[in-house]
Amino acid sequence: MxxxxxxxxxxxxxxxxxxxxxxxxxxxxxxxxxxxxxxxxxxxxxxxxxxxxxxxxxxxxxxxxxxxxxxxxxxxxxxxxxxxxxxxxxxxxxxxxxxIPTLSPPNQLNETAVVLDNLQDPGNVGSLLRSAAAAGIEHVFCSPGTVSAWSPKVLRAGMGAHFLLRIYENTDLLSFLNPLVATGSIPVLATSSYAAQTVYQVNLNRPVIWMFGHEGQGLSDQLMDCATEQITIPHQGKIESLNVAACAAICFFEQVRQSLDD
The missing domain is CATH 3.30.1330.30 (Ribosomal protein L30/S12)
Incomplete structure (x- = not known):
């Protein structure tokens, strides 16, 4: 010592x-x-x-x-x-x-994963990672513009979730997603206030890729085009939208609920 x-x-x-x-x-x-x-x-x-x-x-x-x-x-x-x-x-x-682990994105994916596009708030990212780990999700792909997942603030908000996840930072999200979309090997889901179906109506008893974007601007247009399905989270009151970490938690645990009901 x-x-x-x-x-x-x-x-x-x-x-x-x-x-x-x-x-x-x-x-x-x-x-x-x-x-x-x-x-x-x-x-x-x-x-x-x-x-x-x-x-x-x-x-x-x-x-x-x-x-x-x-x-x-x-x-x-x-x-x-x-x-x-x-x-x-x-x-x-x-x-x-x-x-800090350095991981290369896998060429194929057949289990639920999360894509983060340009998220900026360390508390949001840490909370989202914590929810993902609690929901049994293992893979998280972060764009170069997303706050560092391994920064001390994100780590504190994650409360140990990082050590249960495989986090791929600085990922070219379009290069990763486009082949998956082209082959139709796994659904790619994005939330949108304009979507016709709710998170409670879509089939989540299967592996999916969840995409979440910047706190104010949401997903880029290019990434939104990668979504094979868009869903909305119904809510009451006059709040226009939900915090991205809260939105993600609702999606993750609706997927958990559907898997338990199977």
Whole structure:
């Protein structure tokens, strides 16, 4: 176990870059998992982190002590140095530095998947990933314009869902979808307020690809053209549309309901 007490320490400077810069995280293919729950989930599903970083005081916390004992590479920082790195107010005092998986999209797909086109809000993306994992969905394809799925904010909102998913970032969505649409191998569904059929009427007791777009602009026209079916989510009141994460959760769990009723 290493102890760091100086801000001039080279490893501390590297950690500070990772904690504060998305560019540094992309370049190093590393991210920050802040908090006990994310660290526990990572150990359970993904193995050892690059670093387990804790504050001096947090070692007294039983949950932190257990994680520290399970981690092979541990760093203890003075409380003052740790506070310069943590992005969570009143956190418990532990984070992991973990590798970001790099995956190539599969050539064929015969199970339910999610496509995200240019989503911008980390909370929306994290919540959507959490719902997808809870619904038993494994594959998520993100366009280059979508917020980084492995950013600390998205990870915190996902609450460990990332480690149950295969997330394909910077995917050319049209190149991925067009062959599937051409062969008719799997339905591609998009939500639209103009659709004739509701999510409760369409057959979801089968693998489908769900597409969700930008919070304000929705899916691009090109991606909407890829949809083999469009559906709407009926709602009451004078709200024009639903939050994209809420919309996705309704779709995912209607699919779960139909599978259970089969």
């Amino acid at each position: 290493k102890h760091i007490t100086s801000r001039e320490n080279a490893l501390f400077k590297e950690l500070k870059q990772l904690a504060s810069s998305s560019q540094a995280r992309r370049k190093a293919a590393l991210t920050i998992l802040d908090g006990v729950h994310l660290c526990q989930a990572y150990l359970e599903h993904s193995g050892q982190p690059v670093w387990c970083v804790v504050s001096e005081t947090s070692q007294q916390n039983p949950e932190v002590a257990a994680l520290l004992a399970s981690a092979e590479n541990a760093l203890v920082l003075s409380d003052g140095l740790y506070e310069q790195l943590s992005q969570v107010e009143h956190g418990v005092g532990i984070f992991f530095v973990a590798s």
